[in-house]
Amino acid sequence: MLKRAVLLAFVFLLVSNFWAARYLNRNQRYYWGQSDWQTNEIHGSDFLLDTHPLPVVIVGTSLSARLPESILGKNVYNLAFSGGSLFTGLDLVKCRPSGVQAVVIEVNCLFKKLDSDLVERASSPIALALERKFPVFRGQCTPANLFVTGIGLRVVQKGLRVLEHYFIHGGHGLTLEDAHPFKALLAESRASWSTPPSPEELNSALEQLDKRVRVLRQLGIECIMLEMPVDHSLEHTPYMEAIRSGLQEHFPPTAYHWITPDPDHNYATTDGLHLAKAEREPYAVRILAALKAIPQCKL
Amino acid sequence: MLFNSLAFLILVVVTLILYYLPALGAFQIYTLVGASFVFYAYSQPSLLLLLIASIVINSVSSYRILNSPEVRTQKIWAFTGVGLNLSLLLFFKYGPLLTKTIGLDLQHGIGQFLMTIPLPIGISFFTFQGISLVVDVYRQKDGHSHAIERHTFWKHFAETAFFKSFFPQLIAGPIMKAHDFYPQIGRKSLGEVDWNSAARDLIMGYFLKTVIADNLKDFTFWIQYPYFLGFSTLTLAVIVFGYSIQIFADFAGYSLIAIGVAKLFGYQLMTNFNFPYISQSLSEFWRRWHISLSTWLRDYLYIPLGGNRSGEGRTYINLLIVMMLGGIWHGAAWSYLVWGTFHGVGLALERLMARWTGGKSTIIRDRSFSMVRIAATFSFVSFGWLFFKLPNFIDVLRFLHACLRNWSLESDEKIISYILFYSLPVVGWHGLNLWQRKGRGLGQTFEAAIFAVCLLMLLVNRGTTQAFIYFQF
Numbered sequence: 164m165l166k167r168a169v170l171l172a173f174v175f176l177l178v179s180n181f182w183a184a185r186y187l188n189r190n191q192r193y194y195w196g197q198s199d200w201q202t203n204e205i206h207g208s209d210f211l212l213d214t215h216p217l218p219v220v221i222v223g224t225s226l227s228a229r230l231p232e233s234i235l236g237k238n239v240y241n242l243a244f245s246g247g248s249l250f251t252g253l254d255l256v257k258c259r260p261s262g263v264q265a266v267v268i269e270v271n272c273l274f275k276k277l278d279s280d281l282v283e284r285a286s287s288p289i290a291l292a293l294e295r296k297f298p299v300f301r302g303q304c305t306p307a308n309l310f311v312t313g314i315g316l317r318v319v320q321k322g323l324r325v326l327e328h329y330f331i332h333g334g335h336g337l338t339l340e341d342a343h344p345f346k347a348l349l350a351e352s353r354a355s356w357s358t359p360p361s362p363e364e365l366n367s368a369l370e371q372l373d374k375r376v377r378v379l380r381q382l383g384i385e386c387i388m389l390e391m392p393v394d395h396s397l398e399h400t401p402y403m404e405a406i407r408s409g410l411q412e413h414f415p416p417t418a419y420h421w422i423t424p425d426p427d428h429n430y431a432t433t434d435g436l437h438l439a440k441a442e443r444e445p446y447a448v449r450i451l452a453a454l455k456a457i458p459q460c461k462l
Numbered sequence: 463m464l465f466n467s468l469a470f471l472i473l474v475v476v477t478l479i480l481y482y483l484p485a486l487g488a489f490q491i492y493t494l495v496g497a498s499f500v501f502y503a504y505s506q507p508s509l510l511l512l513l514i515a516s517i518v519i520n521s522v523s524s525y526r527i528l529n530s531p532e533v534r535t536q537k538i539w540a541f542t543g544v545g546l547n548l549s550l551l552l553f554f555k556y557g558p559l560l561t562k563t564i565g566l567d568l569q570h571g572i573g574q575f576l577m578t579i580p581l582p583i584g585i586s587f588f589t590f591q592g593i594s595l596v597v598d599v600y601r602q603k604d605g606h607s608h609a610i611e612r613h614t615f616w617k618h619f620a621e622t623a624f625f626k627s628f629f630p631q632l633i634a635g636p637i638m639k640a641h642d643f644y645p646q647i648g649r650k651s652l653g654e655v656d657w658n659s660a661a662r663d664l665i666m667g668y669f670l671k672t673v674i675a676d677n678l679k680d681f682t683f684w685i686q687y688p689y690f691l692g693f694s695t696l697t698l699a700v701i702v703f704g705y706s707i708q709i710f711a712d713f714a715g716y717s718l719i720a721i722g723v724a725k726l727f728g729y730q731l732m733t734n735f736n737f738p739y740i741s742q743s744l745s746e747f748w749r750r751w752h753i754s755l756s757t758w759l760r761d762y763l764y765i766p767l768g769g770n771r772s773g774e775g776r777t778y779i780n781l782l783i784v785m786m787l788g789g790i791w792h793g794a795a796w797s798y799l800v801w802g803t804f805h806g807v808g809l810a811l812e813r814l815m816a817r818w819t820g821g822k823s824t825i826i827r828d829r830s831f832s833m834v835r836i837a838a839t840f841s842f843v844s845f846g847w848l849f850f851k852l853p854n855f856i857d858v859l860r861f862l863h864a865c866l867r868n869w870s871l872e873s874d875e876k877i878i879s880y881i882l883f884y885s886l887p888v889v890g891w892h893g894l895n896l897w898q899r900k901g902r903g904l905g906q907t908f909e910a911a912i913f914a915v916c917l918l919m920l921l922v923n924r925g926t927t928q929a930f931i932y933f934q935f
Contacts (some may be wrong), residue, residue, distance in 0.1 A: 164910050167906070
């Protein structure tokens with residue numbers, strides 16, 4: 164039975180590979196995974212597998228990950244990781260520096276830890292070789308993703324419409340805002356940002372960033388600091404001020420390009436940290452305009 | 463050391479080679495003890511001393527029981543052995559919880575000391591195995607069985623070290639009983655290994671763990687305050703369903719891997735899961751879920767307390783005590799006690815209902831209502847898992863409030879689709895078992911196709927690695 168199973172598994176692998184190759188040919192540049200973590204891995208691998216020159220790369224967290232690609236354009240690769248860290252992005256750029264002119268570093272979330280597992284997995288020569296030759300090994304082409312994006316989602320959507328029609332008659336008009344998840348998150352941020360980070364923690368993070376920036380500059384890559392807008396009530400908290408002052412000291416505007424929010428604009432956010440949908444496009448336009456003004460970006 | 467790590471693979475291969483080398487045949491047990499110490503020390507080297515201390519306690523107390531002619535001396539050693547085992551468990555596992563509960567100063571003095579005690583991985587499991595050894599040896603005085611034989615102290619010590627530390631089941635079971643394990647101890651040969659059976663267990667175990675459980679965790683992540691506040695009732699219900707599948711796949715997967723690896727060395731570990739989600743009652747569920755723990759609790763706690771032989775009232779009390787202690791065994795947090803009590807009350811009510819109806823109720827008895835009973839049992843158990851996922855009881859209440867309130871929110875199709883996809887193999891596996899129980903076979907080709915799909919998914923659809931959920935216990 165086991166020999167038969169191994170043989171059948173090989174056949175299934177070939178069929179899945181064929182299906183995966185068709186999926187890759189039909190779809191756009193960016194793929195989503197089943198979750199933020201898988202999407203991060205996919206982005207990491209895709210970045211390393213992409214042989215085209217990528218003049219500008221954005222690294223950061225979910226704050227910058229949601230910037231619309233349609234505005235940023237083909238010359239800006241968004242390598243920001245939802246739930247991830249700017250250090251993960253920087254280490255991946257180090258693995259593939261050729262064709263990169265500038266790195267835009269979102270500096271809001273300085274304390275998110277490096278995901279060394281992701282860097283290791285994405286940059287493993289064996290994994291990259293397999294993914295290059297056999298698309299079925301790529302994160303976006305797992306049988307689960309192919310099935311769900313193929314027919315799974317459509318079946319579930321139809322089922323949900325039936326359920327909503329017969330059992331859920333609009334309820335009492337509850338909206339997502341009423342459900343208060345974002346208000347609870349904002350309240351949490353306000354509480355935790357009312358005290359500055361410890362000097363040791365801040366210095367350690369700044370040193371790590373400094374080390375990576377120096378390496379990238381030695382490779383001829385320009386490093387541009389990006390501050391993403393947050394809720395007005397969080398902008399001048401002791402936490403943000405401490406981080407801002409530390410960053411300005413290590414990366415002064417006289418030596419580095421900075422892209423910062425408009426101080427006169429009160430940005431709308433979903434949870435205090437992430438830009439609301441209506442704000443993302445204008446801010447992406449602002450970023451793009453700033454990048455075009457920087458000669459090294461060559462946009 | 464995780465079962466799905468390269469280090470573990472290297473350990474198993476090297477140990478297998480040394481184990482079956484003819485020149486080292488007489489030292490097989492010592493080879494396994496050595497490998498087990500490496501396995502345990504890999505993550506927490508300093509706590510290897512605790513494991514060794516536990517081995518010493520159990521080997522000395524069980525040896526003294528075996529070799530003492532007087533019943534009184536045997537009793538003293540039995541109490542000493544069990545007492546020391548429980549003391550280790552209380553100190554290392556429940557010290558921080560008790561410290562917080564009685565309100566000691568956590569920043570200074572003894573409170574601070576107790577809070578910094580590291581939690582030794584697997585302590586709940588190997589402590590229970592130690593208690594099993596001491597009690598089984600003590601019970602041998604009644605002449606019922608002589609599964610654990612009298613040897614020299616060093617041979618007994620070596621066998622006890624092996625029994626307690628055998629690496630496939632050291633960290634998360636199955637909890638072996640001494641009277642089941644000791645008779646198996648002996649020299650094994652390569653020709654005796656059931657490769658087919660071991661391979662099936664390993665393939666299925668790794669599939670459940672790395673494909674099902676490790677992928678489902680990406681979605682059950684959202685059972686966390688305040689994230690769950692923003693999901694519709696339907697999405698929340700599906701996520702809880704997904705968590706039930708995840709916890710089963712994680713634990714059953716681990717157990718199957720442990721059983722498969724043990725078979726490679728010629729040892730049979732007990733089955734730990736027997737399709738628990740097709741149970742038609744709570745009592746049936748506890749005969750199918752974590753069987754090694756439930757039988758341990760039955761043999762070493764429920765029956766000594768009197769079981770169901772001391773009247774109805776006492777039976778309910780015994781059930782509650784056993785389930786509450788079984789609950790708190792899972793973790794040093796009061797939510798686990800609540801979970802255990804939840805199941806204890808459920809079992810007691812079930813028993814009460816059966817008595818009142820005299821077993822005449824259609825829903826209880828009629829076969830055509832079996833799916834209703836399965837659904838009801840599964841729903842009860844799934845609800846109970848919330849106490850596992852949300853150790854803070856307030857968050858459980860918030861979660862329930864969100865479920866009651868969020869009817870009209872839009873459901874998350876993506877989360878629902880993926881959870882249903884990854885749950886399908888477990889649901890299908892349970893369904894196939896129901897099919898086979900009616901005397902119907904599967905056919906070799908169909909079975910081969912199932913394993914082929916498992917192998918394919920293992921290659922191309924593994925989730926990101928996380929430790930086994932039950933490691934924290």
